[in-house]
Amino acid sequence: MISGSPPRYPVESRRRKEQGTVELTLVLGLDGKVETISVAHSSGFARLDQAALDAVRRWRWAPTLRDGSPVKVRGTVEIPFVLSNV
Template sequence: MKKQLLFAAALMGAAAALAQTPPAVGDRDTPGAAPVLATYARPEAPLTPEYPPAALRQELQGQVMVKLRVLASGAAADVQIRTSSGHALLDEAALAYLRRARFVPARDRSGLAVDSLVVVPIRFVLED
């Protein structure tokens, strides 16, 4: 029986699959207000983290919800588990991968790249 990895919600570069915090009310001219977003952050390329070999051997599966800040530079920051898969191996693999991932940043109404918060679902699923 051959097992393979299936990324059910692997965010194939589609912004629709990336759960974002809703745009905040405010603009650049209001001190302390978050910018109104014209576009959301999205991955630069399809997200395809490696299935940890030990998790494959144990046939572990689950979904990790990871909260992170996409910086205006496109880098990920403040990467943390929002909802665990229930397996430390899968959680750590998702965190490590997303720390290295690159994103197209969100943009405000004037077209400037801005920081934004996103929640990324990573599903580790074995399929026969």
């Protein structure tokens, strides 16, 4: 990954003490940008799932090269949402 900020913990989720891990499936294009993204495994909370989607959608990776040419790549990303003061 060459750029990307972590997702923001939704304020309402903090208030409700919602925690969980979101697993996202994505396809990176030839330029290293996210082409498609979806929730493979929900945290159990729509707000957390959406926060993860919104953040990872903006992340950028260096293009993956095969035999010197850029290729599309499918992968998964896990985003944990954990509160320290529960």
